Every structure is written in C-alpha cells, then in structure tokens.
Amino acid sequence: MSALLRAIGGWLAWAVGFSILYGLHGVACALGWPAIRIGPVDLQRLVLAFAWIVSVGSIAAWTWLQWRAAPGKIALLDWLARGSAAAGLFAMVISGLPVVLSAPCGTDAVPWSRGTIGMVGCSNGTRCRPAAPSATPEHGEALAVRDMVFPEEFG
Amino acid sequence: MHAIWDRGPGLRGALGTVNHSDVGRRFIITAFVFFCIGRVLAMLIRTQLATPGSAFVGPAIYNQLFTMHGSIMMFLFAIPMIEGLAFYMLPKLLGARDMAFPRLSAFGYWCYLFGGTILVLSLFFGVAPDSGWFMYTPLSSKPFTPGINADVWLIGVTFVEVSAMAAAIEIMVSVLKLRAPGLRIDRMPLFAWYLLVTALMMLIGFPPLILGSILLELERAFDWPFFDPNRGGDPLLWQHLFWLFGHPEVYIIFLPAAGVVSTVLPVMARTRIIGYGWIIAAILALAILSFGLWVHHMFTTGIPHMALGFFSAASALVAIPTGIQIFAWIGTIWAGRPELKLPMLHILGFFVVFIIGGLTGVMLAMVPFNWQAHDTAFVTAHLHYVLVGGFVFPMLAGAVYWLPHFTGRQPIERLGKAAFWLIFIGFNLTFLMMHMVGLLGQPRRIYSYPEAMGWTWYNLLASFGSFIMAFGFALFALDVALQIWLGRHTQRNPWRAGTLEWAMPLPAPSYNFASLPSVSDFEPVTDDPQLALKLACGEGFLGEPRHGWRETMGSHMLTGRPEYIVLLPGNTLLPLLTAVMTGGFFVSILAGVYALAPVFLVAVAICAWRWAWTTTNGKNFGLLDAGHELALPVHAEAPGSPGHWGSVFAIVADGTLFATLVFGYAYLWTIAGGWPPPALIAASPIGGIVALAVLAGASLAARKATAVRATLTERRRFLWMMTGAQVVALALLIHETATAIPPPSSHAYAATVMVLFVYAAFHVALALLLTGFALARIRAGFVSDQRTVDVRVAAMWHGYALAVTAVVLLATKVPAMLA
Incomplete structure (x- = not known):
C-alpha cells in the first residue's frame, strides 16, 4: 500500500x-x-x-x-x-x-436575475441579498444586488 | 463448478443470487431502464422548449422534469452503469471468479433499485424533486420547497449512494487483492486501473454529498439551520458540499468510460496501447486534481478574486492529463492498423464530441467567460458534450464490443451503424444549437420564452435533434434485442483481443474460469492463444472443486504473488433483507414517521450481525492445495484478508465524511454571518476528558487484543476492557449531547456541534457493537490464533472512534473554554 x-x-x-x-x-x-x-x-x-x-x-x-x-x-x-x-x-x-x-479579497458584482440567496436587508431600504456572503464591508466590498424574487411570491 | 457458482432455481434463486455476473447484468439493465426514463423526460423538456410560449407543461411540472432528468442521468444511470460494468467485467479481466464481497454487491443493487424506484415513483405522484439536480439552498429549503419534493431527492439519492459506496469498497479490494497469480500491478489491464482510481474517487467524492444531504434533511425535518443565513447558516455551504462531490463526479463518470476506450481502441487498431505508464500517470493526476476544481462551479457567487485565481488555474491544469490520454489514443491509432468496425465508430464519435466538450470546458474555466456564460444554455450544452461524449459514446462502444460476451452472439453491424449515426447527428444538432442559443443569452431551466428573443429556430432545431437521437437509442435497443434473440453464435474471441475476459466460453459461465490463469504478460490471451482451452481443461490454479466452496485466489497487491485462497459466500437472501430494512429506515424518514427510523436501524444492525456471522465458518483448515504444487491458507487464516482491507477503505470513506463535517463547521465559523453564536457548548471539559481518557486507555487494550502472540483468554480479557471503556465513553458523550449543547434549531453552531457529537457517539456505539461481535465470535469458537480478523476489525474501529471523539472534543470544547 x-x-x-x-x-x-x-x-x-x-x-x-x-x-x-x-x-x-x-x-x-x-x-x-x-x-x-x-x-x-x-x-x-x-x-x-x-x-x-x-x-x-x-x-x-x-x-x-x-x-x-x-x-x-x-x-x-x-x-x-x-x-x-x-x-x-x-x-x-x-x-x-x-x-x-491577484487582489486579495475583492469581489465583483454579478447581476443576478433569478432566485434568491438569503434575504438580508440593505441600508437604503431595498431588500437585497449579499452577492458575496463571504465578503465583509471593510475588506470585501460587500456588494449587494437587487434580488428579483422574494419569499412572499412563493406564497 | 456451475452447480457451485450458479444462482439456484426459482424465485428464491433469483432474489438470493450474489454472483457477480448476475448482479452486474442487473445493474446494467436497470440503469438502461432508468436511462430510457431520463430520455423520455428529456424529450418532454425539448417538446416544451420547441416553440415560444408553449403550453405543453406548466412551470411546476417543467421544474420536476428537468430536475428528474438530471438526477436520473447522474445518479440512476451513469454511476450504476459503471458499477454494473465493473461488477460484471472486473473479475473476468483480473482472472478471478467473483468480486471480493459478493453479498455487498447484491446489497448495493437492491439499495440502488429501491432508492431509484422511490425517485421515479415520485414523478407519478406529482411530488418529484423540482429544485434542479444540484438542489441549491435556499430554493430547496423548507420555506421555498414546503412539500416533500426535496425530501424525495435527499432520501432517494442518499439511498442510492449507499450502493455507490459499497461498490467503491468492493472494486478497490477486488482490484488490489483478487488478481490472478502473476498479474502484477504493472501488467494490470488499463480498465482495472481506471476502475481502481474511480473507486478511490467515489470513496472520497461521495461522502460530502451524503453529508450535505443529511444536513439539508435535518434542516428541513427539524429546522436545524445549517443553510439559513438568519441563524448563522450559509446557503453557500451547500454549494461547497455539493460541488466537492459534483466536480469529481464528472471524472468518476468519465474515467471508467475512458477505460473502455483504452481497452477497445487498441483492439480495433490491432495493436497494443501506447503510453501505458503515461495513461496511468494521467488518470492519477486527474483523480487528485479533480478534487481541487469544485469552486469553478461557483465562480459567480461572489468569491474573492484570489480564490477564483486558485481554482481557475487548477481547472486549466486538468486539461493536461486529459490531453495526455487523447494523445496516447491518437498515437495508438497511428501506430496500428485500425478497422472501422462498430465499436471504433462509437470511439470516433467520442473523440469528436468529447474534445468539443473539453474545449468549451477550458473556456468555462476562464473566469471572465464563465461570468458571461454562467447559467445559460451554453453550460447545459457543454456538460452534455462532456458527459455524453465522455461517457455515453464510450459506453456504447463498450456495449457493442462486450455484448458477445453477455449474449454469446454476433452483433448486427448494419443496424448498429444506423443507430450510431442517428445518435451522433441528433446529439450534435441538439447541443450545438444549445451552445449558440446560450451565447445569445437563453438561461438554462426556463420553461418558456417570448418569440421576440430570437431563440425560436435554435430551440426548434435542438428539439428536432433530440428526437432524432431518441430514434437512434431506440434502434440501438432493437439491435441488442435482435442480437440476443436472432444473432448467430459467436466464436470465443471475436475481436481477437488479448485480455483475460476472452479466455472463457461465451456467454460467460457462472464461474468464469474452470481453473485460474497464471499471468506473465499484458495480454495473456495474445501471449498464449490456447489459454482458454487450457483453463477449461483445469490446467490452471484451483481447478478442482472442493466441498462445494466458492474459491478464488487472493494475491499480493503489487506482485500478484498468491497469498491465500478466498472462500466466497454463497447465495443468500440476507442482502435483500438488509436492503429492505435500510429502505424502511429511509422511507420512515421520508414519511415523517421518525419513531420508526431507529427500529429499522436496529433491524439493519441485526441483519449486519447475521451477515458478518455467516461470512466464515469456525474451522482452521491449514494449508490447502491450490494446484501446481502450491499450498495456501484460506483468507480467514492469513493476514491482510479482503475483510481487513474492506474495513480500511470503509474508514477512509467515513473519515472523509467526518473531515467534510469539520470543514463545514470551520467554514461557518469563519465565513457565515451571525457568528460568534449567542450561546456556546458548556465549557466544562471534565466529561469529555474522561471519555477520551477511557477510550485512549482502551486503545492500549485493543493493541494487546490484536497482538500476534496473545492467547484467546487474553484477547477476551482485553476485549472486555474495551467494552467497558466504550460503554463509559458512550454514556458520557450522550450526557454531553443531551445537556451541554444549546438547542440545535437556535443557531447553525448548535446544530453543527450537535451533529459532531452525535457522529462521535454513533462511532463509539459502532465500536462497541463490533467489540461485542468479536467477543461473541470468540465464545462461539470462530476466533483462533490464526483467525483474528474479527478482533482486528473491532480494534480498527475503536481507534477510529477514539480519533473522532478527540477531534470533536477539541473542536468544540476549546473555543468554548477560550470564549
């Protein structure tokens, strides 16, 4: 062996x-x-x-x-x-x-047209999800993008 | 020989057979039936997408269709087809009479059949899984999939995976230990190498999926929030667990098919394979590299740049070993005198389709392109080029090549060629169009699209191609049926191949070889064209039937030197009964009758006890004649028996599951939001330290119990010491689990710690069971100075239980004490 x-x-x-x-x-x-x-x-x-x-x-x-x-x-x-x-x-x-x-912890926003990953509230009142759950505001450019599908729509 | 190895008469014989040819054939036929169901679903999908705004099926049904199509093709067709081919062919290629654990193969088959049936039946009841074949959370979590659709997937697939794990252990031990005398590892047929590596990958690749399925089912059933970001979970953890399995899965599917190519192609080219060593190096590289690529399925989830760089580089590297194989195959064709027979036609189809799939794979490994094409029909087209090119075409080549082996009849070339062209043209029409429409922006998994998008013609042509392909597969099935019923009898070695599976009468007899060959060349049949006749005349090893035993040779892993005679178990209903009880466990969870699940678990344990009890009888036989003046012990009286290695590989798989669980814990702790958790496990380490101390002390007893010179009385005494320690440790762990951990539904931390403790307690209980089993075997006179495998296996699992308990306590108690 x-x-x-x-x-x-x-x-x-x-x-x-x-x-x-x-x-x-x-x-x-x-x-x-x-x-x-x-x-x-x-x-x-x-x-x-x-x-x-x-x-x-x-x-x-x-x-x-x-x-x-x-x-x-x-x-x-x-x-x-x-x-x-x-x-x-x-x-x-x-x-x-x-x-x-490469850059250490930076991420890029990727527009996401469908689905929902973990609803987290954004500061401007729009309900968003974090594009990078691993990123932190200080170091990871926590990029939040609008999510098109919300839980209520599933009834 | 036939009377010894045959299945026996009637229904009982059919249900109780453990013969590898029977089990292999069943896997292959069942997988083909599931393939047909998957194909029908694909045609329904294509019918829906053929025109814009189609009202053929609604979105709810469509979601079930594409989810079940992917799940069936991956879990119920591809992997089981590999298992079936391996079970049927491996012993014949290795010069053996069966696999190492025939009852395990039969058990695996029943698990596969029952698990697959659960999945398929759900379609008819309208509760089929509908979250996509990779079941991403939170879509598959309870709030968004409240019915049992996702549970069907989690339960059904996990049930089927039990079969895959059994097959992996079986294949590894068979390839390493059950080879014909003289079949050194550097003379082993390439197909056996491919299957060895594939089995290793299954052993390490499948546990993350099993763990993920367990965690998701726990979340769905008991609200333990592993993937809920509001309570410290993370949906991306599911993606990591899934793709830790999912990417190696691609290679698990591809490698055996490449093994078929490496076996069939040289025969068609009338030469020997070029680059034997290079091909082995390439598949070893693929096996390991493929575990470092999983994140390339997650490039758009917002992963930091540097991590993207790591996985992009590793993804590009994987093209090198794949290329080495392609060049070796091209070189072999170049060096030989190829004949364009039907298997070769399928291989050429493989080359065209797989290379295109490989190239689009390199495109998708590049992050900027991946972002553009992600979640479009381009990716769907790519994965079909890889999987159909890399698996279906080689398997069709293998089917045509080995069918005479199954049927004893000649193929009908003309019909087969028509089937090939229909499949080839239909496939390319379908998926070439999908590449294009994907680049035009059509997302995957949409059930409808407006005409204004300009995708109509591409989709219509793709659907048209899909139906052409379906006609091709129907013609292939017809070809096989006609061959079975109307084909002319074939000669013994119709392709003039050199490997051992052709050194037997066709169709293959239940015992494979009347006597076992001695191998001194890569291609034993080419080396000695009269080999089949000599073996049939009993000129090889183990040619004399003895006491009605099922005998085959056990040999040294590297050199193929005979070490012992393996006595294999005969036909029994135990595998079926155990699979039914295992099914009862899964179904009771699916039905939400959780109180019944432990009952079935106990029933499984009772079956397993009976199973292990009947593995060997209680006599010492000493050295037995193996032929050619060779005298060998039976495997139970020799070190390194198949059972020993089976346990080793089971621990490797189990350890992978545990390592993945620890990874998940560390991942959540480091990455997920909502950490540190509001409440930690009670910091007091006393219970844990005591549990660890008694287990560690007992491991010294385990060492003495397995010592070569220990007497039976000493072994018994040390086993009793182990039992006492295990009881104490188990009680302490259960107490800790019940009292020290916060409610598991409160936070992902509590849920994960609970799973860690339950895992440790379960393994201490398992070690206790095995120690009790060893004691019972000593009492019944089954253990002697020579026959110690029961004691050694108990000691091995005790050591594992100790190790996992130590890791669990360290990982949970130390942070609590430091907080």
Whole structure:
C-alpha cells in the first residue's frame, strides 16, 4: 500500500498545499488581514506567499527524494512516484500564482436575475441579498444586488 | 463448478443470487431502464422548449422534469452503469471468479433499485424533486420547497449512494487483492486501473454529498439551520458540499468510460496501447486534481478574486492529463492498423464530441467567460458534450464490443451503424444549437420564452435533434434485442483481443474460469492463444472443486504473488433483507414517521450481525492445495484478508465524511454571518476528558487484543476492557449531547456541534457493537490464533472512534473554554 501511496505522493502533497492556501485565504479575508500592512505588503499576502513558498519547497524536497530513492519492487510505481512528484510541484507553482498576482479579497458584482440567496436587508431600504456572503464591508466590498424574487411570491 | 457458482432455481434463486455476473447484468439493465426514463423526460423538456410560449407543461411540472432528468442521468444511470460494468467485467479481466464481497454487491443493487424506484415513483405522484439536480439552498429549503419534493431527492439519492459506496469498497479490494497469480500491478489491464482510481474517487467524492444531504434533511425535518443565513447558516455551504462531490463526479463518470476506450481502441487498431505508464500517470493526476476544481462551479457567487485565481488555474491544469490520454489514443491509432468496425465508430464519435466538450470546458474555466456564460444554455450544452461524449459514446462502444460476451452472439453491424449515426447527428444538432442559443443569452431551466428573443429556430432545431437521437437509442435497443434473440453464435474471441475476459466460453459461465490463469504478460490471451482451452481443461490454479466452496485466489497487491485462497459466500437472501430494512429506515424518514427510523436501524444492525456471522465458518483448515504444487491458507487464516482491507477503505470513506463535517463547521465559523453564536457548548471539559481518557486507555487494550502472540483468554480479557471503556465513553458523550449543547434549531453552531457529537457517539456505539461481535465470535469458537480478523476489525474501529471523539472534543470544547 505504501508503494501505491508513494505513486501519488506528489499529487497528495499538492492537495494539501492547495487546501492550506485556500483555507488560509478564507481565514485571512474573514479576519481582515488585508488591512494590516507589514512593510510594502499586507499581512494576508505575506502569510499566503509564505505558505505557497513552503508548499513549493516541501514538494520540491519530496521530488528530490523520489528521484534519489532506491528502486522498489515495481519499476512502474517508482516512475509514477517521480512523475507525480514533479507534476505536483508544477501544479503547486501554477495554482499558487494568484497569491502574488491577484487582489486579495475583492469581489465583483454579478447581476443576478433569478432566485434568491438569503434575504438580508440593505441600508437604503431595498431588500437585497449579499452577492458575496463571504465578503465583509471593510475588506470585501460587500456588494449587494437587487434580488428579483422574494419569499412572499412563493406564497 | 456451475452447480457451485450458479444462482439456484426459482424465485428464491433469483432474489438470493450474489454472483457477480448476475448482479452486474442487473445493474446494467436497470440503469438502461432508468436511462430510457431520463430520455423520455428529456424529450418532454425539448417538446416544451420547441416553440415560444408553449403550453405543453406548466412551470411546476417543467421544474420536476428537468430536475428528474438530471438526477436520473447522474445518479440512476451513469454511476450504476459503471458499477454494473465493473461488477460484471472486473473479475473476468483480473482472472478471478467473483468480486471480493459478493453479498455487498447484491446489497448495493437492491439499495440502488429501491432508492431509484422511490425517485421515479415520485414523478407519478406529482411530488418529484423540482429544485434542479444540484438542489441549491435556499430554493430547496423548507420555506421555498414546503412539500416533500426535496425530501424525495435527499432520501432517494442518499439511498442510492449507499450502493455507490459499497461498490467503491468492493472494486478497490477486488482490484488490489483478487488478481490472478502473476498479474502484477504493472501488467494490470488499463480498465482495472481506471476502475481502481474511480473507486478511490467515489470513496472520497461521495461522502460530502451524503453529508450535505443529511444536513439539508435535518434542516428541513427539524429546522436545524445549517443553510439559513438568519441563524448563522450559509446557503453557500451547500454549494461547497455539493460541488466537492459534483466536480469529481464528472471524472468518476468519465474515467471508467475512458477505460473502455483504452481497452477497445487498441483492439480495433490491432495493436497494443501506447503510453501505458503515461495513461496511468494521467488518470492519477486527474483523480487528485479533480478534487481541487469544485469552486469553478461557483465562480459567480461572489468569491474573492484570489480564490477564483486558485481554482481557475487548477481547472486549466486538468486539461493536461486529459490531453495526455487523447494523445496516447491518437498515437495508438497511428501506430496500428485500425478497422472501422462498430465499436471504433462509437470511439470516433467520442473523440469528436468529447474534445468539443473539453474545449468549451477550458473556456468555462476562464473566469471572465464563465461570468458571461454562467447559467445559460451554453453550460447545459457543454456538460452534455462532456458527459455524453465522455461517457455515453464510450459506453456504447463498450456495449457493442462486450455484448458477445453477455449474449454469446454476433452483433448486427448494419443496424448498429444506423443507430450510431442517428445518435451522433441528433446529439450534435441538439447541443450545438444549445451552445449558440446560450451565447445569445437563453438561461438554462426556463420553461418558456417570448418569440421576440430570437431563440425560436435554435430551440426548434435542438428539439428536432433530440428526437432524432431518441430514434437512434431506440434502434440501438432493437439491435441488442435482435442480437440476443436472432444473432448467430459467436466464436470465443471475436475481436481477437488479448485480455483475460476472452479466455472463457461465451456467454460467460457462472464461474468464469474452470481453473485460474497464471499471468506473465499484458495480454495473456495474445501471449498464449490456447489459454482458454487450457483453463477449461483445469490446467490452471484451483481447478478442482472442493466441498462445494466458492474459491478464488487472493494475491499480493503489487506482485500478484498468491497469498491465500478466498472462500466466497454463497447465495443468500440476507442482502435483500438488509436492503429492505435500510429502505424502511429511509422511507420512515421520508414519511415523517421518525419513531420508526431507529427500529429499522436496529433491524439493519441485526441483519449486519447475521451477515458478518455467516461470512466464515469456525474451522482452521491449514494449508490447502491450490494446484501446481502450491499450498495456501484460506483468507480467514492469513493476514491482510479482503475483510481487513474492506474495513480500511470503509474508514477512509467515513473519515472523509467526518473531515467534510469539520470543514463545514470551520467554514461557518469563519465565513457565515451571525457568528460568534449567542450561546456556546458548556465549557466544562471534565466529561469529555474522561471519555477520551477511557477510550485512549482502551486503545492500549485493543493493541494487546490484536497482538500476534496473545492467547484467546487474553484477547477476551482485553476485549472486555474495551467494552467497558466504550460503554463509559458512550454514556458520557450522550450526557454531553443531551445537556451541554444549546438547542440545535437556535443557531447553525448548535446544530453543527450537535451533529459532531452525535457522529462521535454513533462511532463509539459502532465500536462497541463490533467489540461485542468479536467477543461473541470468540465464545462461539470462530476466533483462533490464526483467525483474528474479527478482533482486528473491532480494534480498527475503536481507534477510529477514539480519533473522532478527540477531534470533536477539541473542536468544540476549546473555543468554548477560550470564549
């Protein structure tokens, strides 16, 4: 079983790294880290960049270990272990790029013509829903858009 | 051999059969029946949309039509068809006589049949689900869907998912442990690799949906507000849970079909597959990557830019392993001498349709385009190109290719080709038009549209194409029927293929192989054209029937070295009875008779007890002759038996469900509005610490109970210690659940914490049940120094119960203490 797990080790490592990035990103937006400046960058970007570099570094180390590992019982599984490690490394680099390229917690309004997601009152008296339930007024540009369907219409 | 493996006479034989060929055939036929029902619904949808302002059906019925069409095709057709093909074909490809847990396959089938029947019957009573196949909250929540329509979906689909989980465990253990001697993992047929990876994905992909369905049903039934933003819930949590399942689901459907392509295509091209290792690398990559894409179904929900970037990048990456497979297939055609026989025609159809679907998939992975096309008919067209291209055409190729195996008769090419062209033309006409009308702005799921929108001709042509496609499928069904009744008898290996399923008489006998092969090549039949004859003459392993036992070989996961003889159980009504009791549980919830649900749960536990009790008999057999001077123990007397691995994979699935539950808890805590909650769980940790301490102490006892050198008396003593600890821990957890948690309907926090505690208590109770079972088996003389699997399984689940209790207490008590 361990040989089989090794064969997908690189991808499993990517899955862990990717989950950490996404999870940290959610926590950072919720706790308002983008508003906390540390030198030229904000706390969120700093933490995420660090997590990304650690993830890439860990998978790179795993890849290096796989390429140096002694051959096992099944040559194909050794090859898969090396291949998945290299592919996981590549995937980690690519899928983590938004850490340095995109805006941290901003969202965009998407006009929504049907349906209703959680009725929340707006300040101007119009009943609206938040387009981004995850966004906060301070950091997430809580964008509310008019909702066309209201509960009463369902009788 | 036939007398040993056959189903037996009469109705009892038909209901009690556990033979993999019977169960596989039933899955396939039932899935095809559901497919026909789904197709009829699709035609009704297209009839409604054919003209503007149509009065064919009203919006309420239309909502049921499209919801049921999607749900049937996804849950009652695609996945069960895969299960059926896997059950029928895997043992034959692997050189085995059955799957690892034949009764589990039969149980899965009955669950599927009953769950599917609940869903379909709801159509006739006018209470079919009507919130779309992904059942978004709050539309599917009680205030907006007050009837039982949504409950039918949640209950019916969860019932069917029980079948899928059973199949996943079964497939994994069968592929890893029940291969013919010498069938090393690097010589395994690609189809088995695909199914292994698919089963792993099902094991991890389905629990989030099961959890989501449980939570939504709890919300609907008891007003526990997991998805209600006014009480700390979040509708987006449902979307996360659904798509955590829903996106891998696409690959769960695609990969087995790609496995069919990788099996059939080289035979049609009269060569060997190119890039065996690369294809395996690609499917492993797809399997893991597909779990990192789910948010691309939620690009328009207002998710922050950076998260969009993460998932857009991962979505684009997935094109690479898909491309590797496509290139391997093209290379194989290039290197071979392809013949344009009927299976090849379907494969070419697959190439055209799936590649278009893949390209529109890359378009939709790009956030700006996704925002433009979201919720339009373009997305509907894309998903049909992916699923029909990536699943239906390959399965049609597989059907035509393997039908002689089922029927023992030759296909009728001309009729089959006419069916192909009707399906191909009809499909492209329908969904090409839908791409266009989607780009013109037609939203999906509308029941009507005004003529002034300019969508009329596109819709009319799409509807016309849909009916052409329906004629094609009808012709295909006719072709199959004619082949069964009028086709000429086929020769043993009509396609001159090299894989093991062709090394047997056609139609396949109930026992598959009179004796089991020894494999030393990728294509054993090509390697030794006389193999079928030799096996039929009993020249392989386990060729002598013994005591009426159902015997097959258990081998090393990697090397295929024989390790033990697996004694499989015979026909029994237990799977049917257990499925009926499981159905009783689900139906009592659906009917709102909640008091009956625990009664059925106890009945299920009694059936399961009886089931496990009759798995093995109580004798030590020592080493038995397996043929070719090889002597092996039976599986119950060897380490690493199928039952052991079945438990391991069940824990993996269960652990995924638990991890998803913890994710949901963390998600609500971090993201949802209305947090922190008004009231937290009582902060006192004493009860929890005591529960944890006794369980941890008992895990030491569990370790000693499973020690190799332990005597039976010692094992019994340690099991009793475990029992005592489990009783104490269970009582403490129940007390905590009853007294320390705020009312679950008050806030999503309280509801989630309640579910966490119930989950932990349930698993301690399960560990208690299994420990009691192990004690009873010792008392009855079923456990010996060699036969310890019952004790080891009990210890394994005890460890799991300890782990989840620890996580639940940490996740709930620590925040309460810090507050």
